[in-house]
Amino acid sequence: MSKLFPLGITIIIPLGVIFLILSFPLTSNTGPKSFDPKVFQTDEIELLTAKISEVDSLLTDSILPILADLKGSKEGADKLEQNMMKMKAELANFKHILPKGQNNNKIDELLALVPGDQAWLDEIQDFILLQSSLNNLKIRWEPDIQRVQKGQRMYKQLCMTCHGKNGDGVPVTPEKSVTVPADAESSVLQVRPRDFTGITHKDKKVVFKFISTEREYSPALEDDLRNTIKSGLPGSPMPGFTSLSQEEIDALVDYIKTFAYLTWKYGNVNPKVYVSPKPPHDLEAKVRIDKGRQAYLTLCMACHGDIENGKDPEKDKTVDWVDSSGKPIPIMPRNFAFEPLKKGKFQELFNSIRLGIQGTPMPSNPSLSDEDTWDIISYILHLRKMANEGKLPHKKN
Ligand code: HEC
């Protein structure tokens, strides 16, 4: 046993050094607060990637062999664990921009070497996955400085009052955050402007709601942002900028991306793009509406309300964005009969139902068939028609 103590020290020292090396480039990861071309000249990730491969060879060349000796030592394992945890906590700052880790033989090697505490082994496994992910990072986007500068000028004029000087969704004019658009029937459509930096998101992720990629924290595509900027989100304060040219919208999108520079530069590797099917021609058929109503009552009513009987959607649903005290901000499910839809085209509705709305309680419904999904959409359209014709109890509040 006495042999184990010096061996523990031998491990802790290199690990401590690795930790110090690692902590340097990890200090900031949210990209430029306001656009500054100089920012693009330094590249933290490239630095980090280099450091990671140093760690990688250290792990293979010196740590693994020592671990082999340490097999079964509780004391050595505890110290190693502490260091690994620290490194992992630092690396976790980068998780949101990483593609899924690739399997790595070293994990199996480690598992074979160090039987014992599963939690600790999981930590090491995570760490190594993270490492291999970093090694696999690919540059996906480089900003075009001139276009970004043009976007910055437009952003200041058109978007900043709501989305904030730093792109964090903290409005320059406070009352903008609670503007209720003239076309809205109800007072519950208030919603905070999107944070393009991720700083107000509970997991510090850059999350967009209306996207065409498969979910769990999926990236938005540039086209998703272009569409939203052009059409706006009816029933929210986000206006449509219909008169902007394609070039102007591209410039805005590029500028928005600089608020989460690293995420856009390295994230989005091979996003799985989802394309909604074409709508059928018989969306108004009674049989569809009836089937849609049944599905709605089971799957949707709990949140969206028993609209035909004049019941409002459920209050107090919360989104993943938090206020300054860390409390999630409430969001209301739509009342399909009386409120404007943020994305109301047939295929957009299909997308929201199939994929869910990221950052909100609106779930995905991967097991609903295409036909069942269109039936529900038929029912939603039917509700809107009935409301237009004054045939539904009008909700009051
Ligand atoms: C009057 C306030 C207001 C203005 C002006 C405004 N926005 Fe928004 N924007 C919002 C709000 C509020 C949301 C969030 C809506 C929601 O979550 O449903 C939003 C959301 C967004 C989103 C996120 C969409 C998603 O899928 O999550 C983008 C992108 C966006 N705005 C871009 C812009 C750009 C670019 C401009 C300027 C050209 C702009 N906005 C101007 C209020 C505004």
Ligand code: HEC
């Ligand atoms: C757990 C609660 C919950 C359930 C269950 C739920 N939704 Fe939602 N849904 C929401 C919330 C909250 C929103 C608002 C998101 C936003 O605007 O940010 C929403 C938004 C939507 C939208 C987007 C509307 C727009 O403005 O474009 C559609 C479409 C939708 N839901 C359909 C459905 C359907 C169909 C079902 C059942 C299959 C369903 N939802 C089940 C909570 C829910």
